[in-house]
Amino acid sequence: MQGKEIRLQGVSMRFGDFIAVHETDLTIAAGEFFSILGPSGCGKTTILRMISGFLTPTTGQVLIGGKDLTAVGPNKRPTALIFQNLALFPLMSVWENVAFGLEARGIGRRERRKRAEDLLDLVALTEHAGKKPTALSGGQRQRVAIARALAVEPSVLLLDEPLSALDLKLRQHMRAELKQIQRKTGVTFVYITHDQGEALTMSDRIAVMNAGRIEQVAPTSEIYNAPATSFVATFVGEHNVFRGRVEGLENGMAQVNTPLGRLLGMNRDDLKPGEEAMIFVRPERIGLVSQTPTLGNRLQAAVERRDLEGPYLNVFMRAGEHQIVMHMTNAGNNVSDLSGEQSVGFACEDALVLRAGELAGE
């Protein structure tokens, strides 16, 4: 199996008056684990269905491996789709499910059975070959679906939130497994999800979508550390947000006047003085001034609530109109009795100043 490059050129999709996907250019490299992340209804599934061939884009072209396949049907494309509900064939046995694609290609029964067993071996389901899918557990069914999709030796594997129905432990396990299968096979994976944890742990690169547009395409760490828009900043991971107006510039930093005072952060959008801005700070980058006296930005906040989430403590504080969330590492000593007015702060390098815009979940 060899992964292929996917290229969307000026692709858009319109259903009647509703524009599901605005004109989009996107290139997914061969052999890449690529995730499309976004809230439900953002158009990510539409993009997936255009790549798989179930939808023909209103404008633009879909190229797979350099070939224009815009007008080619899903059964003639080198892609395989794993459905959200898996869509296993309940009346066929597990191995028949896996071998269905081979059957459709007219391969003989014995050969089919052999190749199905090889694939079931890959997903560690050899002893379940003769069972019906309904007799398997959720995770096992998941693996059958993967084996079935891989059986047709696709160059591109498209996954439509396949883990959403599993419980947490199994989900984490399947993430590792998917990643491993992807490395082993070298197939291009396009993974659709609204779960940033899934996208961050598995992907090489992520595209974050909102309202039919791709907001940012970047490697995983960049998406998290350097979100390009206010939407990405708040959709991927948590952020404390402070609104204000740019007052001054210094060394690539912007000084923003907020209701909580002047705050300094990295001027990523090259904002000019007077422009509306938002400052984003990750909860884990906020600290107590008493512990780290060098923090450049300081705030006074009252502790409202503490939630212990195992490895770290979520501290919810109030400063004027703002709620501030602080994550403190559970080192066994500092988390027990935080209360009352506290002086908290964050380094100027950890704060991100972006143009004011839409926030996720609004």
Added chain:
Amino acid sequence: MSSLIRSYGGVLAALFGGLTLLWIIGLIVLPQLNMIQRAFIWEARDGAAQQAGVDLERAYQKIATLDYDIRAAKRDIERGSAPSAAPSPSDPFAVSPGAPSPGGLASSETPDKRIVRLESERTELQGQINPLKERFGRLKIEEAEASGYSIKNFTTMSPLHWRIFGMTIFYAFCVTLLSFLFCYPIAYTIARTQKEIHVAFFMLGIIIPYALNELLRIFAWTMILANEGILNSALDTLGLIDLESGEAIRWLASNGAVFCVLMYTYILFMIFPMYNTIETLDKNQIEAARDLGASTWRIHSRVVIPHAKPGIAVGAIMTFMLSAGSISVPGLVGPGLHPDWFSQIIYRNFFEAGNWNIGAAQSLLLLVACTIFILIVLRFFRVGIQEIAR
């Protein structure tokens, strides 16, 4: 039953149970048992006893006529005049009153002589009565002895009737098959239609004709298929045939016409069960099959049809039983069709020949054939009764 008692109380539950039992026994079990019993009772009707009965009856009638004639002759003597009117014919079975008769020939003889002749004729007939009576009684007893439980109702069925029976089963099978081929795409299309309003239109289109009386619906077809009917007129308009020079195509009274109308009549019974099962199929399964490279044919044969099997089985069973037992369609569309359908033979045995036992035997044959068909269908589709009930 206990849950019934819990939800409705003892009295209502007993009422429900009792009504159900009454229904099962009175409308299903007893009629069936009666039919089966009749089917195995042979009524000997070779005609000898019947003939003897008719002979006896005639002898009595002749004597009564002679008595009348004698009385008339005696009246003539009392009046002392010649016969006033032509004497009534001594043989009531003579062709017509005006025709020459034995009595008419006797008009030249004197009343006295006539009376003597008539009296001697009467005595002779009277002598025949007793042997005839004896013979009739003997034959009746013989006949009664020959009747009783036997499979003669089946074994004496004529080869022609057996052939009609076989053909009816075969035709019903063909109707079922054609009906399936015709209805499957329709059921699939409706089941896959996304917009509710379109589904509603489809359904209305299918159901509205059923608001019409079945006989009218069938009769509509005879208007379409008649020699001067709509179909031939349309062909005439298109210039394919010329009605005026008598080129009309005879559509009616053909097996094709009966086929066509049977299919139309029972289409609903095929479409609905299929629609219901196809509708429950997860759309993603069809897409998954397509995505894995399956052709349309394979998607249907491997995914849709296996899923729809219970519905197809129900549809096939209903269509088969209804068309095998249909009497109105071959009766209205196929008059003059020869051989006719088995249901028509059964009808005639019951209501025209008055031979209920043979009719019952033939009905039983049809019932057995239908039961066998159901079992074969269930086996063929590997569907259990429970699955169908679902």
